[in-house]
Amino acid sequence: MFLLGRFLRHLMRTGTLRVVDASGRTHTFKGTEDGPTVSVRLHRRRLQRWMIFNPSLHAGEGYMDGTLTVENGSIYDLVALFSRNMERAPPHPATKATLWVRRLARLAHQLNPVKWARANAAYHYDLSGGLYDLFLDADRQYSCAYFSDADDDLESAQGNKKHHIAAKLLIEPGQRVLDIGSGWGGLALFLSHQAQARVTGVTLSTEQFKVSRERARQEGRDDRVSFHLRDYRQQTGVFERIVSVGMFEHVGVPHYPAFFAKLRDLLTDDGVALLHTIGRADGPGATDPWVRKHIFPGGYAPALSEILKAVEKAGLWVTDIEVLRLHYAETLRHWRRRFLANRGAAKALYDERFCRMWEYYLAVSEVSFRHLGSVVFQIQLAKRQDAVPLNRDYVTDWHRGRFAGDRRLRSA
Numbered sequence: 320m321f322l323l324g325r326f327l328r329h330l331m332r333t334g335t336l337r338v339v340d341a342s343g344r345t346h347t348f349k350g351t352e353d354g355p356t357v358s359v360r361l362h363r364r365r366l367q368r369w370m371i372f373n374p375s376l377h378a379g380e381g382y383m384d385g386t387l388t389v390e391n392g393s394i395y396d397l398v399a400l401f402s403r404n405m406e407r408a409p410p411h412p413a414t415k416a417t418l419w420v421r422r423l424a425r426l427a428h429q430l431n432p433v434k435w436a437r438a439n440a441a442y443h444y445d446l447s448g449g450l451y452d453l454f455l456d457a458d459r460q461y462s463c464a465y466f467s468d469a470d471d472d473l474e475s476a477q478g479n480k481k482h483h484i485a486a487k488l489l490i491e492p493g494q495r496v497l498d499i500g501s502g503w504g505g506l507a508l509f510l511s512h513q514a515q516a517r518v519t520g521v522t523l524s525t526e527q528f529k530v531s532r533e534r535a536r537q538e539g540r541d542d543r544v545s546f547h548l549r550d551y552r553q554q555t556g557v558f559e560r561i562v563s564v565g566m567f568e569h570v571g572v573p574h575y576p577a578f579f580a581k582l583r584d585l586l587t588d589d590g591v592a593l594l595h596t597i598g599r600a601d602g603p604g605a606t607d608p609w610v611r612k613h614i615f616p617g618g619y620a621p622a623l624s625e626i627l628k629a630v631e632k633a634g635l636w637v638t639d640i641e642v643l644r645l646h647y648a649e650t651l652r653h654w655r656r657r658f659l660a661n662r663g664a665a666k667a668l669y670d671e672r673f674c675r676m677w678e679y680y681l682a683v684s685e686v687s688f689r690h691l692g693s694v695v696f697q698i699q700l701a702k703r704q705d706a707v708p709l710n711r712d713y714v715t716d717w718h719r720g721r722f723a724g725d726r727r728l729r730s731a
Contacts (some may be wrong), residue, residue: 320348323367330404337391342365342532349402358391359398359550365481374401375683378607383675391719392436394675395682402690408634416573431571431617433550437523438652441570444502444524447668451503454654454681458505459530462565462595463647463695473653476646481509484562486717487639487699489594489707492512494559497521499551504544510562520546521554552581559590567596567617567626572603575621583633583702591707592700593637597647598623609684613682623696638707639699646690647695651685682701686709 320340327336329350335355338346341364359366363386369377378401381387383392389397415463431439451459456477464476465483484506490496494514498507501520504527510516522528528548535541551566561582570578582592598622616707623640630637658665658681666674701707 322371324348327369330401333402334400334402334403334443339390340364345442345514345536345720347555354403354437355396355400356391357389357397359389359397360388363389365501367657370618373608376608376612379613379676379679379683383613383674385675387514389536391583393682394678395685398679398682398686399690402686407692409432411688422457431574433552435571436550438586439615440523441525442616443614443662444522445526447666448503448526448530450665450677453665454657458509459676460505463597463643464650464653465643466561466646466649469649471510473650473657475652481506482513483714484564484593484595485510485513486714487697488514488560488562489713490516490560493511493517495519495553495557496560496562497556497558499554499561499563499582500569501527501546502528502565503530503533505546507531507546507562508534508540511540516543516560518544519554519556520544521551522546522699523548523550542653552577554581554585556585557590559586559587561586561590562595564595565591565597565703567594568620569615571617571619572621572625575625576632579629579633579635582700583635586700586702588702589706590702592635594626594696594698594700596621596626596696596698598626598694600642600694607687610680610683613676620693626696626698635700636704636706637698638701638704638713639697641697643695643697647693648688651688652682654683655681 321570322599324346325336331348331350333350333352335347335356335575337348337356338348338359339358339360340346341361366377366381366386370381378387393630450463454460456474458477460477460480465475465480468478470478486509488496490510494516496510496518498510498520501507501522504520507518507520509516520531522531525548528546531546532541533545535544552554567578586592591647599620599622601622603622606615611618627637658677662674665677699707707713
């Protein structure tokens, strides 16, 4: 406990952390600033050593396995307390080496050839659909919602998100739309209904593919909306509009040039694309090791500089960028509370260890967007600089009911 104690004394700047070690002794680490108090118990001595070098990985696995328990507060409270202090404290020497190794290995972790990409997608997205029904909205939108008002409920905010994306795509009736990473089909079906578009969705998840195809059939839209179990690299044809929501995090930096080159080739000369992706505000980094191991193998949230470098090489115009800051924190707050309210049903689907894993996942994700610089980028792209209007009034016009197909909105 000696080394872990030194690490925690270095870390704590705000709030109080009480740790009961494996021998039953209580240690108190209090910051100089007032803040919440959280108490934890460590049940194994080796966990005390491992947490110094890789706190996130071993704290997360300790919570999953029950060798770390929170006795005052919740796992969210613990993660939030750590994160607030990480914002203030300089990196500890013991963790600097770990960060250096992670950054060296990050490109290898992001390799996603087609075969690996399918396996990585299946690992997370082919879980039981009943699990996702426990915490997502009715449309199963598994990405950042858009809160027009702080009091929006989850259903409203996810509807806002779909409207906001449609507004930026400027879809005209009958246009061909490609949805890369189409999930359970909600956005594709929305665009077909709201803009009378012909939509093609591609996903690598077998479960999502089955659900989305059945939804299109039940809604009588399968003549206008089609879904395919296909990698984006295998897609052919041309489309007036391309959208990708929550998929780019699984591409990997080594594949960015190929992704944007493919997007360029699939887009018509006057086409418009919208990329909606989690990103990081503090520059290039590495995926949290616990998240990479247990939740999103092969995943990486990029810095804007990493995205734009590849966009420029592909010869595409960046016609608009919007940074959604706390929208995902609020989305995750809704998901976390819904999951906790339905925890018994989740345990019936899987087991206690899985529930602890999912609690930790939702907690660290929310905290990342509240305190650690995670954001969402919406990047609008085109082959021509005049593919979209001169100003952004068309977004407001769409929300107010004017459709993007009004060509009078465009510049001469």
